[in-house]
Structures are given as C-alpha cells and as structure tokens.
C-alpha cells in the first residue's frame with residue numbers, strides 16, 4: 001500500500017475526489033472483460049487534464065509504483081488487471097474531442113473519448129471514422145489504439161492502426177513525447193506512434209491521439225447467404241475477392257451459433273445450415289448495385305442454398321439481426337463466455353472451423369464460432385461455467401489447442417483482442433526468442449523501473 | 461461489523477444469477493449514474509463484482525458495498541441492454557434485502573418505511589396535516605408547474621422545488637367506487653398509487669372520467685396501500701410484505717378484468733416484482749398477489765390496446781407536446797407507442813419528439829433523497845432535452861417522473877407544463 005504521504009501527493013495533483021482509495025472502489029478496478037482472476041490495485045487515480053496525467057506518471061515512476069492505464073476496461077486479455085499492484089490510472093475523465101478538422105480530414109482526441117461518441121460526432125460533420133469494435137458503445141479511443149482494435153469493417157477499411165496519424169504520450173518521467181503529425185505524409189524521426197499502437201500501455205501513456213477521417217460511402221447493400229457446408233461458404237469468400245469486390249463486411253456464423261441465435265430470436269434461421277455469410281458492400285450507388293448483383297450471382301454459383309438481398313433499410317436491419325444476436329445468444333447459453341480470437345489466413349477458415357469442432361468434441365465442450373470471414377479473424381466462443389473446476393480445466397486445454405492449430409495454419413494468436421496477461425506465455429511460440437529479447441530490451445530502455453503496465457504482453 | 465461470514469453465505473444465494481454477468485462492461489453505455497460519476501463501482505458490472513467479492517469474503521468493508529449498491533436508480537436501463545440477459549433487477553433487489561437487513565436501515569428510512577408507509581391510516585393523516593400547512597411555509601415560484609420552494613424546510617430537503625401535496629387527496633374525494641361495466645363490457649380495478657393519490661389526484665380524476673366515458677366499470681376499494689417498491693428497494697422485506705398483503709386483501713373483494721394504474725412504477729412493481737418476492741406469503745395471499753399481478757396493466761396501454769383509442773385523423777395542433785418515456789414503462793414493460801397514441805387522440809396537440817426520450821430522468825424514488833446532486837445533474841440533461849424540443853407540455857406516464865421533471869423545469873425557470881397523457885386525453889371528453 002502507498003503511504004499516506006504518497007496518497008496526499010496524488011490528491012494534491014488530481015484533487016481528493018479523483019483519488020479512489022476505499023476498499024469497494026479499489027475492488028471495482030480489479031478486473032476487465034477477460035475471464036481471469038481479479039487483482040486489487042492499491043489506488044485508482046483519475047487525472048482530468050494532460051498536466052495532471054503527466055504528473056501522476058512521474059510520481060509513480062519516482063516511487064517505483066506500477067501504473068495500469070484503464071479506459072473502459074473492456075479488453076478481453078487482462079490488459080487492465082493490475083497484476084503487480086500499484087495504481088490503476090483512469091483515463092475516462094480525459095474525454096475531450098479536441099478538434100475535428102473537416103478540411104484536412106483528421107481529428108485530435110484525448111484518450112478517454114468513447115469510440116461511438118466520437119464516430120457519431122464525426123458522422124454529424126459528414127465524415128467517417130470506420131473502426132467499429134463490438135464494444136464501441138463504451139470502449140475508449142485510447143483503449144482502441146493500445147489494443148489496435150478491429151471490428152466488422154476490417155477487410156475493406158482496415159483497423160485502428162490504419163487511422164492513427166500521431167500519438168503524443170508521456171514517458172515514465174512525465175515528459176511529453178510527440179510523434180506523428182496532422183499531415184498525411186510525415187517522416188520526421190522514428191515512427192514512434194506506430195510503436196504505441198497495440199502496446200497495451202507498456203511503452204507510454206497516451207495524452208492525445210491524431211486520427212485520420214475519411215468521407216463516408218454514399219450507399220450500401222446487405223446480403224445474406226446460407227450454406228450446407230462451411231467449405232462452400234469459404235469458397236464464396238474467395239470467389240468474391242477474386243472478382244475484385246471488397247465488401248465492407250463479410251461475417252460468418254457457424255452451425256452452433258446459428259442454432260443458439262435461433263433459440264434466442266426465433267427469427268426463422270434454418271437450423272441445419274452449416275454457415276451463414278452476411279455480406280455488405282458500400283460505395284457509390286451505381287457501384288453498390290453492380291457489386292451486389294455480382295455477389296448474389298457468385299453465392300448462387302458457389303452453392304448457397306439461399307441468398308437474400310435487403311431492399312431497404314428495414315430489411316437490412318433484419319438481415320443484420322442474426323449477427324447482432326450472435327454474442328447475446330452465445331452469452332446466454334451458459335454462465336461463462338470465453339471469447340477467443342485466433343486468426344488464420346482467410347483460405348484456412350474451413351480447416352480452422354473443422355479443427356475447432358474436433359476440439360469441442362475432444363474436450364466435451366460447446367464452442368460456437370462466428371467472426372470476420374473476410375479477414376480470417378474468427379471468434380471461437382466457449383460456453384461453460386467457470387465454477388465447474390473440471391470443465392474449466394478442459395476449457396484451458398482446449399484454448400491451448402486452438403492456438404496450436406491457428407499457428408500450424410500460419411495464423412496468429414490474436415487478431416484484435418490483444419495479448420495482455422492471457423496470452424503472453426504463448427508469444428514466443430508464434431514469434432521467436434529473439435523477438436521477445438528485442439521487445440524486452442526496448443521496454444527496459446524506455447521504462448527501466450518497469451512501472452508501465454508490468455507483466456503484460458512480454459510477461460516479466 | 462460482526463459476522464461477515466453469515467452475510468457472505470446469504471449472498472451466495474445470488475451466485476447463480478450473478479455468474480451470468482460476463483463483465484463485458486456494456487452497461488457503462490446506458491447507466492445514468494455512471495455517466496455522472498464515471499466510477500466503475502456505480503455501474504452494474506462494478507456492483508455485481510462487489511457483491512461477488514463480498515459473497516466470497518474477499519471484501520471486509522460491507523458498509524462500503526452497501527453504499528455502492530444503494531447508489532442506483534433501479535431504472536433498469538442496464539437490464540434492458542445487457543447482452544448476457546443478466547437478471548439485474550432481481551439481483552439488486554434481493555441483494556438490498558440481504559445487505560440492508562444485515563446492516564440495518566438508516567434511521568430516517570426506518571421512520572418513513574416502518575412508521576408511516578405500512579400504516580396507511582397514519583400516513584394519510586400526517587400527509588393531510590402537512591398539506592394544510594405547507595401553503596404557509598412555502599411561496600409559489602412557478603404557477604404553471606405548480607411547484608414551490610420552501611425556505612423553512614430547506615435544511616431537510618435542500619433547494620428542491622417540490623410540488624405541493626394536494627389539498628384533497630384522491631381518496632378524500634372518492635373514498636371508494638364499484639361501478640358496473642357499461643358499453644365497453646370491461647371492468648377494471650383502479651390502483652392510483654400513492655403519488656397520484658396525494659400529489660396528483662387530478663390524474664386519478666382524469667382516469668375516472670375517461671373510464672366513465674368509455675363505459676368501463678371501476679372497482680376502487682378503500683384501504684389501498686403503497687405498491688411496496690420504496691420498502692423493497694430499501695431492502696425492507698417486512699414492510700414490503702405488509703403493504704402487498706394489505707393490497708391483496710382489499711382487491712380480492714371485487715371482480716375485474718384488468719388492474720390499471722396511472723403510475724409506471726406501480727405497474728412495473730406489481731407486474732414484475734410481486735411474482736418474484738412471494739416467499740413470505742401464505743397460499744391464499746400468494747394466489748391473491750399473483751392474480752393482481754397477472755391482471756396489472758398500464759393505463760395508457762389499457763386505453764389503446766383494450767378500449768381501442770386511436771389517433772385523430774386531422775389534428776389541428778396548437779400545443780406542442782413531447783413525451784418522456786419512464787424507465788418503468790418503456791424499459792420494464794415495453795410500453796412506448798401507447799402514450800403517444802393517446803396524445804394524438806387530442807386534436808389540439810402536436811407531438812414533437814425530444815432527444816433521448818427514454819433516458820432516465822434521475823428520480824429513482826429515494827435515490828433522489830440520498831443522492832440529490834447526482835439526481836439533479838441527471839435530471840438537468842432531461843430538462844435540456846425537453847427545452848430543446850420547444851414543447852409547451854411534457855407528458856409522461858409516471859407521477860414520480862413528473863415530480864422530478866417538475867423540479868428540474870422549475871429550477872430552470874422554464875414555463876413548460878408537466879402532465880400525464882391521460883389528463884390530455886381526458887380534455888377531449890366533456
């Protein structure tokens with residue numbers, strides 16, 4: 001526990017009301033959305049200005065106190081669990097949109113701005129910020145950058161890193177490091193903002209982020225195709241891309257998910273379908289019509305048992321319902337929902353789904369898989385009850401095996417949910433001993449006392 | 461704080477419901493209290509985590525957890541949006557019973573709940589004394605809304621612009637009623653609820669007028685008590701059971717098709733909560749309670765869905781009216797369109813929607829008393845949305861919301877009237 005004198009110093013910086021020291025408050029910052037054991041911090045501190053943020057980081061470093069930055073606490077890998085104690089640094093009062101520049105198509109934000117609020121504000125000005133993680137109603141832009149969050153639009157529009165033009169962050173001494181710029185082109189110095197993306201708060205604490213904006217598509221059209229075989233769905237994805245069409249979304253639901261969604265919504269999905277593809281194209285109205293027709297033709301040719309195209313916004317909403325209901329349906333099936341994130345090259349999706357189903361049988365578990373078929377980012381979701389020790393042990397073994405398969409298919413451990421605490425032991429397997437050594441050397445150089453979110457990504 | 465172990469054991473009863481929370485944090489998007497404080501312990505995910513840790517004996521400070529648990533509007537916004545379908549309201553109410561019984565009620569609450577609410581006779585008598593004197597103590601500040609602020613009472617009630625208690629409560633003017641069904645062939649039991657009875661008897665009169673007009677028979681027994689939500693949400697199960705039993709007895713004396721109330725909170729309590737808290741009743745009372753619960757319906761819904769009130773074809777407009785959706789109507793009961801239909805049945809009004817019509821007004825019963833500042837800033841956002849709609853009137857189907865909104869508009873100095881949709885519909889009947 002920090003001494004009373006130190007608590008007073010924090011209070012002097014951010015004000016008494018922004019230092020949370022009661023037992024109840026501290027316990028409420030001991031977890032995030034990952035299924036991991038909680039660890040209670042010594043304090044939670046909420047700066048309300050850049051100046052305060054820098055001072056807090058500096059004070060922590062002077063006292064060798066670990067700092068775990070926390071946005072909305074929705075990451076799925078334990079990135080905000082203060083595993084080494086110390087303070088949880090709350091960024092949610094740093095929630096100002098500093099600038100939205102309509103001429104030069106960029107915005108400057110504080111890290112605690114909620115993603116959906118920002119996207120709506122940008123849309124109000126007739127512009128578009130595409131990254132749309134499923135948690136966007138609550139997630140913060142700082143958290144998005146620190147996790148390199150993806151979303152449904154990844155295939156066509158990319159992920160958070162594709163929109164980061166610059167990050168100003170505090171180093172451990174509380175000095176402001178500037179990187180990137182408001183210009184499309186910038187080669188001034190090392191690309192430090194890229195280093196901050198997906199760093200999970202281990203290399204600096206973001207103060208302001210410069211984000212790229214784009215003009216919104218004028219039209220869109222949603223389609224849904226049903227398949228009696230996952231291979232056919234996958235062949236469809238390949239054929240669509242071979243036809244030089246890049247849909248903005250290309251989502252897949254497997255048979256387990258389809259059945260749970262049907263239990264939940266009673267929307268009339270066929271229970272024997274092995275896969276559903278939800279496809280949306282966007283762009284100029286003329287191009288959208290043309291591409292949609294082509295997509296429908298391809299689906300028919302590759303063996304879809306049924307293809308529906310939405311005629312208006314109401315029908316589009318109805319088609320989307322199945323995808324929107326996926327997580328709620330899976331989450332309701334059993335008490336504990338372990339949401340995985342293994343990602344493979346998109347041609348390997350059928351192999352991956354087959355392997356996941358075999359793993360489910362082997363460990364006697366229910367696993368529903370849905371995800372972003374266009375970019376190979378699947379979410380095998382294990383439904384279980386963490387109170388059942390025996391079952392949960394099988395879950396852990398199954399997760400290990402899913403990673404093994406993903407790596408053997410030349411995929412990656414995590415497409416978008418991050419490494420955090422949950423997957424750090426796996427990192428070397430995907431990369432190499434030299435990769436870890438390099439990352440550790442880098443970390444040691446910029447954070448000699450190891451105060452910045454210690455224990456995350458590279459362990460230690 | 462003696463036996464934490466015992467408290468922990470009692471809380472384990474909630475484990476099966478709490479474990480369904482997957483800690484996704486999506487409740488942060490809708491919780492009005494969190495929006496003000498930005499503290500995780502104020503949002504559902506945090507509260508559930510604290511209860512879990514208390515149940516596992518990981519936390520020693522039970523009082524700290526109790527405070528967080530009670531800092532909640534019970535508005536149900538989180539439950540309506542939870543992807544995991546967690547039975548949040550059940551968890552919160554049961555936890556309040558367990559924790560508040562264990563820790564004890566605050567002295568003020570004890571006097572109100574145990575001393576007054578559970579003794580309707582005494583409560584009514586005290587209230588009528590207060591009603592007679594309050595004109596002396598307070599000066600009217602906004603005649604259109606009818607609120608008044610009292611310097612005399614400010615140490616107790618802060619600077620709220622509270623509504624006067626009515627000079628004559630509904631049960632004073634109409635002690636009881638039992639009329640036969642007319643043209644509609646329908647008969648309702650009428651449960652005005654205590655806020656309508658004591659503060660807004662005009663709503664009760666409007667309901668009776670409308671029922672008479674449509675040939676709906678009304679059974680309104682004497683000796684009605686509060687629906688019990690103030691007791692239940694304070695975790696005072698004993699008072700809750702007394703109140704519900706009193707109601708079950710008096711309503712069992714008549715026959716009716718539907719039990720109507722003009723109070724969204726009452727309807728939600730009777731419909732959703734009564735069937736869940738039956739353990740303390742004997743078989744007869746249980747059957748009576750369930751019978752009432754099954755038949756309970758919001759008055760807007762009754763008039764539109766059962767009586768068949770529809771919008772007029774060619775409204776002339778003139779008065780702009782906007783709708784606030786009470787949490788207990790929209791989120792708990794799914795009643796959204798019917799109050800709007802009822803308003804559109806009056807040709808003199810023109811419906812204009814405000815932004816965030818279904819965002820909580822911040823009242824939350826005794827929350828308003830315990831956390832007035834938080835309640836006020838949530839209410840200010842509602843007030844700003846109402847004002848931005850440029851409406852002349854705001855209509856809402858819950859008298860508790862009407863009190864809160866009146867307070868907020870009155871403090872803002874806005875000349876916007878606050879009314880129940882039934883009152884506006886009743887204007888169409890001579």
Ligand SMILES: Cc1cc2nc3c(=O)[nH]c(=O)nc-3n(C[C@H](O)[C@H](O)[C@H](O)COP(=O)(O)OP(=O)(O)OC[C@H]3O[C@@H](n4cnc5c(N)ncnc54)[C@H](O)[C@@H]3O)c2cc1C
Pocket residue numbers: 032033068069070071072073074075076079080091111132133134135138139140141142143144145146147148149150151152199200201202204205206207327416417418453483484485
């Ligand atoms: C229901 C649900 C759906 C999801 N869907 C998606 C999805 O579709 N795509 C996706 O990619 N993810 C998804 N996620 C995961 C998660 O929401 C994202 O990783 C998101 O970016 C986290 O944002 P946050 O504000 O909650 O960050 P937090 O969880 O609070 O923090 C995440 C990391 O960022 C660090 N951090 C936060 N702020 C700063 C700062 N100012 N400086 C330095 N480091 C900082 C933290 O230390 C931590 O390591 C989902 C999660 C849930 C629960």
Ligand code: SF4
Pocket residue numbers: 480481482483484485486487488504505538541542543544545546548
């Ligand atoms: S939205 Fe529901 S499941 Fe998610 S954290 Fe809140 S209560 Fe838990």
Ligand code: SF4
Pocket residue numbers: 490491492493494502503504531532533534535536537538539
């Ligand atoms: S009931 Fe309302 S105030 Fe209470 S936690 Fe849920 S959303 Fe917040």
Ligand code: SF4
Pocket residue numbers: 652653654655656685686687688689690723725726729859860
């Ligand atoms: S809900 Fe409120 S207004 Fe309705 S009877 Fe109960 S206490 Fe009275």
